[in-house]
Amino acid sequence: MLQIAICDDETAQCSLLESYVREWERLRRQEADIALVGNGEQLLFHWEERRRDILLLDIDMPGVDGLSLARRLRGRGEDVQIVFVTGLAEYALEGYDVEAVSYLIKPVFYTGTI
Numbered sequence: 855m856l857q858i859a860i861c862d863d864e865t866a867q868c869s870l871l872e873s874y875v876r877e878w879e880r881l882r883r884q885e886a887d888i889a890l891v892g893n894g895e896q897l898l899f900h901w902e903e904r905r906r907d908i909l910l911l912d913i914d915m916p917g918v919d920g921l922s923l924a925r926r927l928r929g930r931g932e933d934v935q936i937v938f939v940t941g942l943a944e945y946a947l948e949g950y951d952v953e954a955v956s957y958l959i960k961p962v963f964y965t966g967t968i
Contacts, residue, residue: 894918
């Protein structure tokens with residue numbers, strides 16, 4: 855079972871991304887445990903209880919922003935697959951500095967592949 859976390863301060867965006875992952879899960883017959891968290895601090899707290907395989911991460915969040923969060927996780931040796939999902943295209947190159955797998959620009963639309 856894949857362990858996935860969606861971290862975004864916009865509740866509607868978290869729900870939308872969760873629905874996309876659920877559809878992908880259904881089509882691929884792949885089970886996933888999905889955690890929804892509203893900010894970087896919550897994710898770090900949650901991380902101590904359960905590590906994740908994939909992280910869908912917004913960059914522009916109050917408090918610990920997504921890039922800082924990714925740097926912290928990488929600095930601790932975490933090998934999570936990071937996908938940035940954000941409206942801030944100008945940070946794409948910095949996202950790859952933390953070995954992000956992909957960078958999706960909001961609004962994100964489901965195409966049948968993830």
